[in-house]
Amino acid sequence: MRATPICVRLLLASLSLGLFACISSDGPPDQLVPEVTAAEASTPLAGEALDARKRDLERAYSDLTHFQETLTSLHYRKDRNGLVQFSQFLDAYLGVHLDPMLAGEWQSRHPELSALDANVRFAKAQLLVQLAERGRAADAMDDIATRFKGREDMLVAYPPGKQTPLGKALEQLRERKWKG
Amino acid sequence: MRRALAIAAVLFWAGSAAAEDWPAYLDYAYVYVSAEPDALRARLAQYGREAGIRLEDYTRKQFGPGAVDDGSDEETRLRRGAIAELLLYLAGGDPEHLSKSVETVRQLEDRLTRHENRYWYHTILAHQALERGRRFDFVGEMLDLWLYVVVPLETPYETLQTLSLGDAPNSGFVAALPYIYENVARLILLRSPRMGVDRDLDPLGAIVRMLADHRVGTHPDVIPVALSSREYVERIAARLKGPESDVGSLSFTLALFEATKLHEQARARLAEKGFDAETVKAMRVAAGAYEKALARAETLQGQATVYSRVLRQLGETYAARQRLGVDPDFETSFTIEGAIDVYDKLYRAGADGDFASQGFESREAYLDSLHRLWEEIQETSLNAADYYLTRAAEKPALAHEMSRSAARIHSRLLGFFHRYATAERQDAVPDSAYFAAYEAARGTGDALTAYAPADVTPEELAMAVQRYVDALRLFPFERRGYAALTAALARQGRESEYLDLARPVAEGVARSRQIETWIERGEEGARRIDAMRRALSDSQALVYLGFAETASAEALAAGLDEVRAKRDKLAKHLDELARRREAIGRENPGPAAPAEDAASERAPAAGATELELADLARELADGKAQLASLDAQVSARTRALPLYRATEKSDGLADELRARRDHPMHALLRRMYHEQRSLAADGGNRS
Numbered sequence: 001m002r003a004t005p006i007c008v009r010l011l012l013a014s015l016s017l018g019l020f021a022c023i024s025s026d027g028p029p030d031q032l033v034p035e036v037t038a039a040e041a042s043t044p045l046a047g048e049a050l051d052a053r054k055r056d057l058e059r060a061y062s063d064l065t066h067f068q069e070t071l072t073s074l075h076y077r078k079d080r081n082g083l084v085q086f087s088q089f090l091d092a093y094l095g096v097h098l099d100p101m102l103a104g105e106w107q108s109r110h111p112e113l114s115a116l117d118a119n120v121r122f123a124k125a126q127l128l129v130q131l132a133e134r135g136r137a138a139d140a141m142d143d144i145a146t147r148f149k150g151r152e153d154m155l156v157a158y159p160p161g162k163q164t165p166l167g168k169a170l171e172q173l174r175e176r177k178w179k180g
Numbered sequence: 181m182r183r184a185l186a187i188a189a190v191l192f193w194a195g196s197a198a199a200e201d202w203p204a205y206l207d208y209a210y211v212y213v214s215a216e217p218d219a220l221r222a223r224l225a226q227y228g229r230e231a232g233i234r235l236e237d238y239t240r241k242q243f244g245p246g247a248v249d250d251g252s253d254e255e256t257r258l259r260r261g262a263i264a265e266l267l268l269y270l271a272g273g274d275p276e277h278l279s280k281s282v283e284t285v286r287q288l289e290d291r292l293t294r295h296e297n298r299y300w301y302h303t304i305l306a307h308q309a310l311e312r313g314r315r316f317d318f319v320g321e322m323l324d325l326w327l328y329v330v331v332p333l334e335t336p337y338e339t340l341q342t343l344s345l346g347d348a349p350n351s352g353f354v355a356a357l358p359y360i361y362e363n364v365a366r367l368i369l370l371r372s373p374r375m376g377v378d379r380d381l382d383p384l385g386a387i388v389r390m391l392a393d394h395r396v397g398t399h400p401d402v403i404p405v406a407l408s409s410r411e412y413v414e415r416i417a418a419r420l421k422g423p424e425s426d427v428g429s430l431s432f433t434l435a436l437f438e439a440t441k442l443h444e445q446a447r448a449r450l451a452e453k454g455f456d457a458e459t460v461k462a463m464r465v466a467a468g469a470y471e472k473a474l475a476r477a478e479t480l481q482g483q484a485t486v487y488s489r490v491l492r493q494l495g496e497t498y499a500a501r502q503r504l505g506v507d508p509d510f511e512t513s514f515t516i517e518g519a520i521d522v523y524d525k526l527y528r529a530g531a532d533g534d535f536a537s538q539g540f541e542s543r544e545a546y547l548d549s550l551h552r553l554w555e556e557i558q559e560t561s562l563n564a565a566d567y568y569l570t571r572a573a574e575k576p577a578l579a580h581e582m583s584r585s586a587a588r589i590h591s592r593l594l595g596f597f598h599r600y601a602t603a604e605r606q607d608a609v610p611d612s613a614y615f616a617a618y619e620a621a622r623g624t625g626d627a628l629t630a631y632a633p634a635d636v637t638p639e640e641l642a643m644a645v646q647r648y649v650d651a652l653r654l655f656p657f658e659r660r661g662y663a664a665l666t667a668a669l670a671r672q673g674r675e676s677e678y679l680d681l682a683r684p685v686a687e688g689v690a691r692s693r694q695i696e697t698w699i700e701r702g703e704e705g706a707r708r709i710d711a712m713r714r715a716l717s718d719s720q721a722l723v724y725l726g727f728a729e730t731a732s733a734e735a736l737a738a739g740l741d742e743v744r745a746k747r748d749k750l751a752k753h754l755d756e757l758a759r760r761r762e763a764i765g766r767e768n769p770g771p772a773a774p775a776e777d778a779a780s781e782r783a784p785a786a787g788a789t790e791l792e793l794a795d796l797a798r799e800l801a802d803g804k805a806q807l808a809s810l811d812a813q814v815s816a817r818t819r820a821l822p823l824y825r826a827t828e829k830s831d832g833l834a835d836e837l838r839a840r841r842d843h844p845m846h847a848l849l850r851r852m853y854h855e856q857r858s859l860a861a862d863g864g865n866r867s
Contacts, residue, residue, distance in 0.1 A: 052339055059334065066389035069421065070382070073428030076539065077478045079382055081316060086383035089323040097331050 050112065056101055057116045064123035065160060067093075071130045087131055098124060108147040115156065118148060118166060122158040125173055141174055201231050202238045203252070206260040209267060210299065210359045214366040221271045239264040243284070258287050259297055266304050275311055282308050292328075296353040299329045299360060306367060310375040319383050322368060326387055330364070333357045358399035365391050365409045369416060373434050379476060385420055385430035392417030423548050426482030427539040435476045436486065439469035443493055450500055455508040466493060467512040479539035480526045484553045487519040491556035498563040502570045516564070516589075519557050520596055526550060527600070527608050551610035555841060558593060558616040565589040565623050572631040583632035587640075590620040590627065594650075606854065611846035614853050615837045618655035621647045622664070629668045636671075644668045645681070652685045653856065655849060657712045658834045659827045662725035678726045679719070686716035694851040704844040708833055711826040720816045724824040737825075740817045747810035754803040761796045764789060 067090060074082045102121065107113045121144050128137035144166070148154065152167030159172065205227050212223055228234040233241075241248060243261035252260070265281035268274065285304045292298045302325035309317035337357040368384050397403070397410025419425055419433045426432035446462035453459055470490040477483045494514065501507055529538050530546050540546040565586040572582035597617040600609050628636055628644040636644075648665040655661070666678050689695060695713060699706045715721040768789050837843050 048339070048342060051342070052335060055338055056335055062393055063390055066386050066393065069389065069428055070386035073385060074382055076427045077382065077429060079380070081380060082319075082382045085316065085319055085323065086386070089327060089383065089386075092327055093331070096327065 050110075053107060054113060054116065057107070057113065057120050060098055060101065061116065061120045061123055061157075064098075064120065064127055068123070068127055068130060068160070071127070075130070090127065090131060094124065094127075105147075114148075114151075115154060118144065118154065119157045121147075122156055122169060122173065123160075126158070126160075126176075129173070129176055141170060144170055202227070202233070202235065202242070202264075203250070203260060205231070206263045206267075209263045210356050210363060213263075213267065213270065213303070214363045214371075217271055217273070220267070224267060224271055235264060235268060239268065255288065255291050255294070255297070258284055259300055262288070262300055262304055266300075266307065269307070278304075278308055278311055294353075295329050295333060296356075299325065299353070299356075302329065303363070303367070307371075310372055310377050313375075313377060315377045315380045318372060318377055319381060322364065322384055322387060325364065326390075330357070330360060333360070358402040361391055361395045362403060362408055365396050365413050368430075369409065369412060369434065373438055378435060378438075378472070379431045381431045381434065382429050385428055388413065388430060389417050389420065421541075423481075423540075423545045423552075424485040424488075425539070426477050426479050426485070429476065429478065429482070432473065432476040432478070432482050435469070435473035436489070439466060439473045439486075440489060442466035442469045443489065446493075447496060450496070454504055455500065455506045460508050460510050463493070463497065463510050464512075467510075467514070471513060480522065480529055481539035481549055483522050484526050484549050487514065487522050488549075488552045488556045490514045491516070491519055491553075491560045495556070495560040495563040498560070498567040502563075502567040505574070516557060516560055516592070519553065519560075520592075523550065523553050523557065523596075526553070527605070547607060550608050554608075554610050555612060557596065558613060558620075561589050561593040562616060562619055562623070565620070565627070569623070569627060569631050572627075576633065579631060579633045580635060583627045586631070587624050587627040590624040590647075593617070593620040594624070594647075601853065603854065603857070606850070609850075610841075611850050612841040614654060614849035615834075615846055618651050618658075618849070619838070621651035621654060622658075622661065625651065625664060625668060629664075629671060638672070641668065641672050645672070645674075649681050649685070652682070653688065654853060655834065655837075656685050656689050656716065657709050657830045659712070659715075659725050659830060662722070663727070666726040679722070682722055682726055683719070686719075686722050688856055689713050690717045692852055692855060694848060694855050698848050703848070705833060705836075708830045709845075709848075711823075711829045715823040715827045718819065718823050720819065721823040721827070724821070725827065728824065737821060740814070740821060743810055743813050743817065747807060747814055750803055750807050750810060754800060754807060757796055757800050757803065761793060761800070764793055764796070 070086060071083075071090075074086055098120075102117070102124070107117045110117075121140060125137050125140035125144065128134075128140055148166055152165060152170075154166045155163040156166045156169050158164055158169040164172070212220065215223060224235050228238075231238070239261070242250060243257065243264060247257075250257075262281045262285035265277045265284060269277035269281060281304050285301050288297045288301055292301060302321045306318055306321035306325070309315070309321055333354050334357065336354045340354060364387065368381070368388060372378065372381065392413045396413045397405050397408035416430075416433055416437065419437065420428050420430065424436070442462070443466040446459065446466045449459045449462050467490065470486055470493070474483060474486045474490075477486055490512070491514070494512070494516075497510060526538070527550065530540070530550070533543075535541075535543055535546040538546065540549065568582045568586035568589070572579040572586065575582070594617060597609070597613055597620070600606070601613065601617070624647040625644040628640045628647075632640070645665065645668045648661065648668055651658075652661050652665065662682060665681065666675060669675050669678055669681075690713060695709060699710045699713070715725065833845075837845060837849075
């Protein structure tokens with residue numbers, strides 16, 4: 001029998017210590033079942049869930065237009081304090097509320113929701129452009145391009161108040177990103 | 181829960197009562213926390229009676245040092261304690277209670293995952309920010325409240341509503357959402373201005389827009405629409421983006437709204453009580469509020485909006501001074517000159533077509549703003565001038581000064597009009613400006629001839645004549661304007677120039693294609709201006725207009741009858757003369773060769789006959805000339821008098837245009853003015 005190298009013995013020892021440590025901890029781990037992803041969590045199962053998501057998207061879209069109006073006003077008035085405060089609010093709104101809602105894949109493909117989903121994504125991207133968040137705006141636009149690949153003819157509400165084919169609207173939005 | 185909410189809602193909104201104890205009242209305090217202080221005091225007193233202990237005592241006993249354990253958990257106890265102190269602060273205004281509320285609610289900072297805690301936490305801190313005048317803190321608390329309380333509750337609330345689970349015992353704080361909307365609206369729109377936090381609120385414009393977007397007042401089963409602030413919220417939200425906004429600024433909109441409200445109160449008091457001390461005070465307060473709104477205006481659009489409103493107040497003041505004969509001590513920093521200055525800047529700024537940079541959504545919105553400001557400038561100017569003219573008439577000792585003041589105001593308005601009523605700039609001028617210019621021109625003439633004392637200089641009289649002519653060119657359908665011109669000319673002994681001055685005006689009317697088209701199409705007032713046009717096409721009628729203003733048409737008709745009678749009498753007399761001459765001719769047939777002896781006897785008789793015949797011939801010739809003249813008079817008067825009488829139809833037209841700035845005929849006056857300018861320019865080019 002070959003002698004076990006000292007380094008291997010040390011490794012085994014450390015592993016066993018680790019196992020022991022695991023075994024010796026009190027009670028079960030914090031999460032017995034791994035947390036599901038946002039995309040899976042938001043998959044609709046029934047009619048009400050679909051309706052609820054539709055309402056959420058509609059509300060988010062109109063809220064985003066209100067945010068855009070407010071941001072435009074603050075920019076125009078060169079209200080720096082207001083811009084800082086409102087930008088922080090928007091950042092949190094996007095991170096805490098909107099992004100989790102938009103994380104699901106299914107709603108971008110669902111025939112009843114895809115147009116609404118695209119509108120919200122455009123509104124979000126436009127808001128990011130207004131916030132001068134160019135990197136995040138570019139990500140949002142890339143995400144739109146990926147999700148809606150092959151559906152560039154679908155009409156979306158961009159620029160606000162107009163219906164434009166998605167591909168063209170995306171071009172216009174990318175153009176605007178660099179113009180600021 | 182839903183039932184409890186409904187009961188609580190009824191308790192607050194409808195004013196009925198039910199037996200509850202303080203923990204329940206405090207748990208549902210979001211239902212009534214936004215009540216006005218008086219109503220809140222009454223409500224808390226009623227609850228105290230029902231609970232058998234006043235809130236002050238309950239709070240001291242339950243949440244103060246050595247508090248009695250009521251079995252509730254610490255989180256609930258802290259929340260109720262914070263709410264109780266907040267209610268005492270809101271009802272009584274003692275900041276000490278607010279401090280205690282803040283101190284208590286801060287102990288919940290590690291338990292803010294519960295929406296109820298979080299709602300009260302941000303609400304109480306928002307009140308603290310208002311109490312201390314910390315506007316940025318207030319904005320931050322309201323944004324956090326929306327983000328961490330409202331947004332997370334919206335989806336669950338709708339789901340519970342859809343599934344009819346609003347009454348479910350576990351629906352918890354989710355069911356409070358309609359009240360939270362209401363409370364947020366009242367805190368931002370009512371409480372903050374009242375607490376003096378009235379600027380740097382613009383980020384909250386987003387929340388106001390969202391509240392107006394199917395949130396406030398859209399749950400009538402919970403809060404009756406009539407009791408919600410829905411209408412107010414919608415009005416504010418509409419103002420944020422309307423033509424009277426300052427690129428969506430909430431601070432500006434609230435300031436203007438407050439000023440408008442105070443203005444309306446002052447106006448109502450003025451109408452009811454006249455210029456008493458309280459009215460003047462209310463007017464000053466309103467003017468001060470407008471000054472504040474002007475300070476909040478970042479854009480020319482906002483400034484123009486404030487000036488439009490405040491000029492209305494100035495105009496009303498002048499009108500009331502004139503009507504009531506009182507001259508109160510009321511001054512503001514706003515002037516007509518200031519408004520004209522804003523108008524000039526607004527015009528220059530928009531001349532390059534970049535309306536968006538001025539805060540306007542479209543060119544139409546931009547022009548609408550320009551027109552509104554213009555009309556307020558002209559109305560205020562005319563009201564102020566009228567006031568001075570009235571004073572001149574009432575107090576002869578002041579006539580010299582007052583008449584000149586009126587003339588100056590009119591002249592300023594005419595100068596303003598002259599600068600913009602050009603081919604290039606006319607879009608900036610509203611239709612009603614042309615009649616207002618007529619009023620100012622006519623007013624200048626009246627100020628210097630009818631109202632000024634006898635010390636008017638020849639230069640002033642010459643100016644008055646020119647302004648009367650200008651007035652006729654702007655509005656030739658007011659027949660009294662022609663008589664006013666002759667009166668002014670008479671003051672200078674220049675009556676003979678009347679036709680030289682009036683005829684070009686008359687010819688302009690007769691030749692105008694715009695008037696022709698207006699009449700052909702049968703537009704409003706067509707028959708009346710057609711009567712005026714036919715009169716102006718007749719030189720005799722034009723003379724009537726200038727000189728016969730004081731004589732009634734009946735008197736003129738009686739005069740015509742007299743001329744006819746005179747003419748008939750003369751014709752009869754001439755017939756007699758002719759017959760007599762014929763008779764003399766028969767008695768003395770031709771001069772035969774007289775016999776020599778008889779010639780000496782008949783010579784005197786023949787001489788007398790010839791003399792008589794010569795007299796008759798002369799009388800007949802004179803009579804015939806006079807008859808021809810009378811025939812001409814009869815003919816002319818017979819033709820012109822009906823034309824002149826027909827002009828009476830136009831009486832009242834000026835009053836109608838004065839009363840209605842949207843009268844269709846204002847558009848005709850605009851077209852006529854520019855038609856004349858165009859013809860004059862063509863004539864100038866040809867020469």
